[in-house]
Amino acid sequence: DDSTKRRCVSTACIACRKRKSKCDGNTPACAACASVYNTPCHYDISTDRRRKGVWKKDIDSEQTKNSTLQTLIEAILNYPEDDVATLVRDIRTCESLDDVAESIMQKEKETEEAEEEELAAFNAAASSSTPTFETQLSGRMGELQLTEGSTRYIGGTSHLIHLNVEGEQEDPYDMVSSAGASEGFASPSHEDPVTSWTRVTKDPELIMHLLNMYFTWHYTYFVTLSKALFYRDFFQGKPPSGRRPYCSPLLVNAMLALGCHFTSRQGGRENKEDSATAGDHFFKEAKRLIMENDEHETPRVTTVQAFALMSVREAGCGREAKGWVYSGMAFRMALDLGLNLDSGTLTTRQGSDLVDEEEDLRRITFWGCFLFDKCWSNYLGRLPQLPTGIVTVPKFDVFPSEDAEIWAAYTDSGFSQAHAQPSRVRAVSLQISRLCEISSDIMLSFYNPIDYERVKGKQAELKKLSEIYQRLEAWKRELPKELEPREGGLPSMLVMHMFFQLHFIHLFRPFLKYNESSSPLPSNVSPRKICTQAAATISKLLRLYKRSHGLRQICNIAVYIAHSACTIHLLNLPEKNARRDIIHGVKHLEEIAEGWLCARRTLCILSLLARKWRVDLPEEAATVLARTDAKFGPSYQESIQARPPNQQPQHHQHQPQPQHHQHQHQRLGPSHLAAAAAAAPQPLHHIAPSASGFPVAADFPANRPAAPSYSASASASTAAAAAAAAARRGSETTSLPPDSAAALGMARAQRRAASGPSDLFGGVDALLRESTDWWLRDQSQLAAGFDNWDMGECDAAAWAEGL
Numbered sequence: 001d002d003s004t005k006r007r008c009v010s011t012a013c014i015a016c017r018k019r020k021s022k023c024d025g026n027t028p029a030c031a032a033c034a035s036v037y038n039t040p041c042h043y044d045i046s047t048d049r050r051r052k053g054v055w056k057k058d059i060d061s062e063q064t065k066n067s068t069l070q071t072l073i074e075a076i077l078n079y080p081e082d083d084v085a086t087l088v089r090d091i092r093t094c095e096s097l098d099d100v101a102e103s104i105m106q107k108e109k110e111t112e113e114a115e116e117e118e119l120a121a122f123n124a125a126a127s128s129s130t131p132t133f134e135t136q137l138s139g140r141m142g143e144l145q146l147t148e149g150s151t152r153y154i155g156g157t158s159h160l161i162h163l164n165v166e167g168e169q170e171d172p173y174d175m176v177s178s179a180g181a182s183e184g185f186a187s188p189s190h191e192d193p194v195t196s197w198t199r200v201t202k203d204p205e206l207i208m209h210l211l212n213m214y215f216t217w218h219y220t221y222f223v224t225l226s227k228a229l230f231y232r233d234f235f236q237g238k239p240p241s242g243r244r245p246y247c248s249p250l251l252v253n254a255m256l257a258l259g260c261h262f263t264s265r266q267g268g269r270e271n272k273e274d275s276a277t278a279g280d281h282f283f284k285e286a287k288r289l290i291m292e293n294d295e296h297e298t299p300r301v302t303t304v305q306a307f308a309l310m311s312v313r314e315a316g317c318g319r320e321a322k323g324w325v326y327s328g329m330a331f332r333m334a335l336d337l338g339l340n341l342d343s344g345t346l347t348t349r350q351g352s353d354l355v356d357e358e359e360d361l362r363r364i365t366f367w368g369c370f371l372f373d374k375c376w377s378n379y380l381g382r383l384p385q386l387p388t389g390i391v392t393v394p395k396f397d398v399f400p401s402e403d404a405e406i407w408a409a410y411t412d413s414g415f416s417q418a419h420a421q422p423s424r425v426r427a428v429s430l431q432i433s434r435l436c437e438i439s440s441d442i443m444l445s446f447y448n449p450i451d452y453e454r455v456k457g458k459q460a461e462l463k464k465l466s467e468i469y470q471r472l473e474a475w476k477r478e479l480p481k482e483l484e485p486r487e488g489g490l491p492s493m494l495v496m497h498m499f500f501q502l503h504f505i506h507l508f509r510p511f512l513k514y515n516e517s518s519s520p521l522p523s524n525v526s527p528r529k530i531c532t533q534a535a536a537t538i539s540k541l542l543r544l545y546k547r548s549h550g551l552r553q554i555c556n557i558a559v560y561i562a563h564s565a566c567t568i569h570l571l572n573l574p575e576k577n578a579r580r581d582i583i584h585g586v587k588h589l590e591e592i593a594e595g596w597l598c599a600r601r602t603l604c605i606l607s608l609l610a611r612k613w614r615v616d617l618p619e620e621a622a623t624v625l626a627r628t629d630a631k632f633g634p635s636y637q638e639s640i641q642a643r644p645p646n647q648q649p650q651h652h653q654h655q656p657q658p659q660h661h662q663h664q665h666q667r668l669g670p671s672h673l674a675a676a677a678a679a680a681p682q683p684l685h686h687i688a689p690s691a692s693g694f695p696v697a698a699d700f701p702a703n704r705p706a707a708p709s710y711s712a713s714a715s716a717s718t719a720a721a722a723a724a725a726a727a728r729r730g731s732e733t734t735s736l737p738p739d740s741a742a743a744l745g746m747a748r749a750q751r752r753a754a755s756g757p758s759d760l761f762g763g764v765d766a767l768l769r770e771s772t773d774w775w776l777r778d779q780s781q782l783a784a785g786f787d788n789w790d791m792g793e794c795d796a797a798a799w800a801e802g803l
Contacts, residue, residue, distance in 0.1 A: 015039045064098070071101040193237030197252040200281050206267045209412075210259030216410040217262050217553045220492040222312060223429040224368025225251075225305045226361050228402065242293065246361065248302040250289045254309040257282035261316060261595045262553045263412055276597055279313065286310060299333040301365055307333065308372045316556035318598045320380060327376050331369055331385045339366035342392045363396040364426075367433050374436040377443050378506065379560055384440045395433060398426040407490060409549055419488040419548060428492045431475070431483060435500055438471050442503060446510045458520030465507065465521075472503055485541060487548060494545045495554070498561045501541070504534035505564055528571075532578075535568035539581040542588050551591040559599045562589055566606055570615055579618045586624040593632060600632035 009025035015033050016023035023030045029041035072091060079087055087104075094100050194204040201207065215227060226246065233247035242249065260268035260279030270280040286306065290296055295303050307330035314323030334340065339362050373386040407423035409416045445464050485497045511519065511527040521527065538561055545554065566585040572578035586603065593599035607625040610617050617625070 011043055011045070013041045013043050015041060068097050068101040071104055072097065075104045191237065193235055196238040197234070197247070197249050198256060198282065198285060200253070200256070200285050201267065203267065206265070207256065209265070210256045210263065210268060212259075212410045213262040213553070214255045214259035216407070217491060218258050218555055220407070220423065220425055220428070220490065221432070221495050221555045221557070222309075222368060222371060223425055224308055224365055224372070226357070226364055227425075229357060229361060243300075243302065245358075246302065248300070248306065250286055250293075250295055251302045251306040251309075253282045253286040253289065254306040254313070257286065258309055258313050261313075261556075264552075264594075265412060275594060278595065283310070283313065296329060296333075299336045301337065301339075301361060304330050304333045304337065304339070304365055304369065308369055312372060312375070312556065315376070315379060316559075316596045316598050318601050324376065324380065327372060328385065331373060334366055334369050334386075335390075337362070339363075339369070340386070340391050340393055342394060360396060363393055366391075366393055367396060367429070371429075371432060371436055374439045375557055375560075378439060378502070381447060383443055383448060387444070388437055388440055395430055396426060398430065403427055409553075411553065421488075421490065424483070424490060425492070427480070428483065428490065428496055431479065432496050432499065434475055435496070435503065438468060438475065439503060439506075441468055441471075442506050446507070461511075462520045465511075468507055472500070472507070476500070485544060487544060489544075489548065491545065491549055491554065494541055494548070495558055495561075498538050498541050498558060501534040501537045502561050502564055505531050505568065531568050532572055535565040536577060536581055538562065538565040539569070539584055543584060546588065546591075551588055552594060554592060554595075556596045556598060559589065559592055559596055559602055562592075563602045563606075566602075567609075570606070570609060570613070574616050579621075583618050583620045583624075586621050586628075590624055590628055593628070600628070603628040603632060 012023035033041035233244035257279035266272035311326035
């Protein structure tokens with residue numbers, strides 16, 4: 001019964017404690033004091049050690065005591081020698097140490113306030129007078145400085161920041177701009193302003209036609225300048241000085257060279273009968289201007305823009321080495337100009353902020369370079385040259401008036417209103433810049449050469465993979481509805497979604513080397529299936545682009561994306577969807593190849609891969625590759641011949657081939673067989689750099705080994721046994737050759753040096769040491785491992801969100 005339970009009393013009254021009698025703890029008076037002894041009853045709460053308040057009071061008291069002692073000791077240690085004796089005397093004669101400590105802290109506070117007032121007065125005097133040597137040396141952020149007619153960024157540690165302190169140079173091009181604005185200055189009356197920017201042609205209609213091509217098909221994705229500012233200076237014509245703030249002959253010729261790749265007019269070709277020379281004459285003029293005017297020596301925003309455009313044009317022509325140099329010049333010049341920094345936090349030597357249009361131009365130019373950098377990084381498989389860690393400049397603004405401007409498809413027949421719609425140039429570009437930031441993290445996390453030799457923990461890889469995957473899903477989730485892919489959508493928008501899907505391939509491709517038992521991923525997440533879904537979506541977007549706009553006019557970045565997707569399709573053959581997508585893929589590349597040379601080389605590489613890995617291509621795809629081999633083969637051979645002598649292909653004597661080799665050549669057709677015979681002796685490590693940036697032969701070699709070749713010393717019975725084994729395999733051309741020496745009748749060491757993918761990885765012995773590498777495993781084992789990783793698109797998202 002609760003009423004009979006003894007009540008626990010924490011504190012007895014003072015009287016009961018003195019009497020040492022039992023106290024019931026009642027208030028206001030206990031029973032003993034009220035009924036028995038008739039004494040006053042009082043309680044002392046502070047004596048109750050079981051109450052939290054008492055302990056808190058004790059802790060506070062101890063902290064105060066410690067603080068007091070610390071203050072006194074520090075004062076004795078830090079006081080001047082003459083004041084220590086006085087302080088010690090105060091401590092000895094005081095009634096409370098707390099009072100002494102409080103007086104010491106009050107004195108220190110008054111001293112600090114006096115120092116702050118003195119420093120503020122000094123700074124006010126320094127700001128109102130001529131800067132002193134000390135104030136200049138104390139700068140950390142640097143400033144924008146006008147040097148030789150160019151605004152450059154000079155950091156705080158550089159001694160160049162003190163150059164030209166006495167007198168500042170005025171930008172002669174700003175003088176031209178202001179003079180032109182006030183006096184209506186234009187190009188000489190005898191010269192058309194449109195034709196004054198180039199010496200290649202004096203046909204104003206051709207120049208405007210090429211500029212329209214550039215701004216319709218290329219600029220909308222690679223936004224790296226202000227279209228309004230460019231045209232404002234362009235239509236004023238070239239001044240005697242040679243350039244204006246937002247337009248220069250170098251920039252115009254770079255634009256015209258790019259515009260030539262979207263037209264079939266003969267005026268866009270250096271050799272009117274050769275489509276491979278599209279834009280070469282304008283590009284040569286741009287290179288002449290660089291050397292003649294020393295454009296690379298003086299940094300300007302227009303020069304940054306021109307170098308960036310020249311770099312992407314060289315990539316489209318399959319000249320990566322030259323394009324890489326131009327991109328590097330553009331990026332280094334952008335950093336020299338301080339485009340990566342927020343100019344709002346910087347100062348200018350003139351003491352005035354940048355005008356709004358110049359500030360916007362700097363931002364749009366840098367983020368355009370940022371996109372070029374990430375495209376080059378993916379294209380060549382190299383780390384970004386412009387890492388996000390050096391970027392403080394905000395993203396550019398979206399101007400409603402500019403994005404509301406109507407975009408209409410422009411071809412050699414003129415403008416078409418079939419899919420006319422708001423251009424949304426900057427809105428799309430902002431979304432692409434967000435993707436570029438994710439792309440930078442993918443390259444740094446999974447393709448960093450520094451990490452190749454490090455042993456990463458599986459959990460660390462999984463955590464980074466999940467983080468980037470969630471960022472990609474968040475990008476898609478937050479995308480405005482008007483920017484979703486649809487029939488007749490903007491070309492830049494469709495290419496943006498292809499670029500988005502490419503990130504999934506790059507993100508999960510490093511995990512293809514794992515099998516189900518060794519993978520750090522959950523059992524329901526299949527890297528191969530995610531890559532396959534991304535490649536299929538890219539193919540679908542390309543078909544959507546073709547139906548909406550045709551593939552004659554498309555950015556050359558689409559070639560790299562299509563090449564990556566086609567490599568996945570080759571991996572998945574002979575699966576039904578892969579057969580469909582590879583047929584569409586080679587047809588799309590054939591159409592794009594009319595304007596871009598890199599697409600021609602991509603087709604040659606895909607054809608070579610199909611032969612090397614003995615892919616059972618669909619008949620339509622084999623026909624297209626045979627046709628393109630015959631049509632574009634010489635350009636690929638030229639890229640082979642342009643290599644250093646030590647990288648020339650090695651030709652071997654003809655060796656007997658098993659019967660299923662001949663069967664494959666017959667299925668590819670006579671012309672394809674001739675091309676295969678010409679290229680067959682070339683080992684894979686002599687393939688020219690692929691249009692996809694990463695060596696395609698090393699991308700997914702698991703399912704595509706070359707059939708074994710035999711040396712001249714192999715016996716007839718051995719060859720017959722191998723032929724019988726090949727006949728039993730029938731059309732299973734995608735399986736790996738058996739490793740058993742008995743089945744082959746020969747040792748693995750007897751195979752030719754270029755007989756399969758092992759050469760790419762240091763030979764068979766090196767591969768055997770890497771027991772977890774998936775390309776060594778038999779196809780049936782590989783299929784068994786991946787078939788169990790069945791998942792839908794929602795499974796990966798649920799997995800990432802659950803981590």
